[in-house]
Amino acid sequence: MEKLKPSLNNAESRMNFVDYWANFVRTHSDKEWGEQHTRFINSLMLSAKSYPFTPRKYLEMKKEKIGSTAPK
Amino acid sequence: MQFINERKIKLEKPLSDLDKLVIRFTNLIKEHTDYVIISGYVAILLGRSRGTEDVDLFIKPIPKPLFLTLYHHLKTSGFWCLNAESDDEVYSYLEEGLALRFALQGETIPNFELKIAKKRIDQEVFEDFIEVETKEGILNISSLERQIAFKRYYLKSEKDLEDARHIEESFKDHIITEKIKKYKRLLELTHGKT
Numbered sequence: 038m039e040k041l042k043p044s045l046n047n048a049e050s051r052m053n054f055v056d057y058w059a060n061f062v063r064t065h066s067d068k069e070w071g072e073q074h075t076r077f078i079n080s081l082m083l084s085a086k087s088y089p090f091t092p093r094k095y096l097e098m099k100k101e102k103i104g105s106t107a108p109k
Numbered sequence: 110m111q112f113i114n115e116r117k118i119k120l121e122k123p124l125s126d127l128d129k130l131v132i133r134f135t136n137l138i139k140e141h142t143d144y145v146i147i148s149g150y151v152a153i154l155l156g157r158s159r160g161t162e163d164v165d166l167f168i169k170p171i172p173k174p175l176f177l178t179l180y181h182h183l184k185t186s187g188f189w190c191l192n193a194e195s196d197d198e199v200y201s202y203l204e205e206g207l208a209l210r211f212a213l214q215g216e217t218i219p220n221f222e223l224k225i226a227k228k229r230i231d232q233e234v235f236e237d238f239i240e241v242e243t244k245e246g247i248l249n250i251s252s253l254e255r256q257i258a259f260k261r262y263y264l265k266s267e268k269d270l271e272d273a274r275h276i277e278e279s280f281k282d283h284i285i286t287e288k289i290k291k292y293k294r295l296l297e298l299t300h301g302k303t
Contacts, residue, residue: 071122104193
């Protein structure tokens with residue numbers, strides 16, 4: 038297993054982690070990487086549930102067209 | 110992850126709540142038309158460790174009556190359209206080439222950004238998409254080389270460059286570099302020099 042490379046700045050640090058994790062995914066079983074990954078994604082899904090915006094507010098934030106019949 | 114053949118991947122990871130929601134949504138879509146998932150969720154499904162607020166997918170051009178049948182099916186199955194509610198207004202988005210966002214009724218995130226593939230380069234995703242066989246169903250995703258090229262040479266944000274790198278590194282034994290170059294040239298022809 039390759040070690041996580043040291044980095045000089047945030048962008049490099051992020052990319053090094055992408056390489057490290059992709060290598061882990063490639064060299065481990067779906068079950069091994071999947072259990073960690075699923076816990077992480079599920080925790081993000083849980084926090085999305087408390088997202089307070091209405092459809093109109095969300096579309097406004099995304100700068101997208103809001104239909105006259107959009108749900109309130 | 111295991112390539113069964115060049116158009117099929119077997120994925121035996123435990124599915125996340127997001128994966129299950131995507132399977133639920135696409136199972137409804139595929140009863141009415143073909144679809145292909147593109148962009149960020151492709152990388153996430155294949156192990157990229159990041160969140161997303163939306164899942165992008167293309168559907169093939171579809172006549173209004175058929176689309177409305179699909180729309181009503183989504184509504185009766187617990188999804189709402191964030192952009193509009195009336196049949197005519199919802200379909201007008203697609204006619205204008207705009208995306209529609211669908212989420213679980215009462216929620217906004219995560220949502221499905223559904224768009225009709227109108228341009229030639231978008232329609233081509235249906236020619237070489239990959240089926241990902243999961244424990245609870247099959248998902249159609251854009252070809253890996255197409256995803257890498259699109260993210261690296263067209264979208265180009267930090268997040269997109271990282272997604273491209275994740276796919277490339279995770280599947281380094283399967284990625285065909287010549288295909289990435291071909292899609293890069295297609296993007297240049299369609300959108301100008303990348």
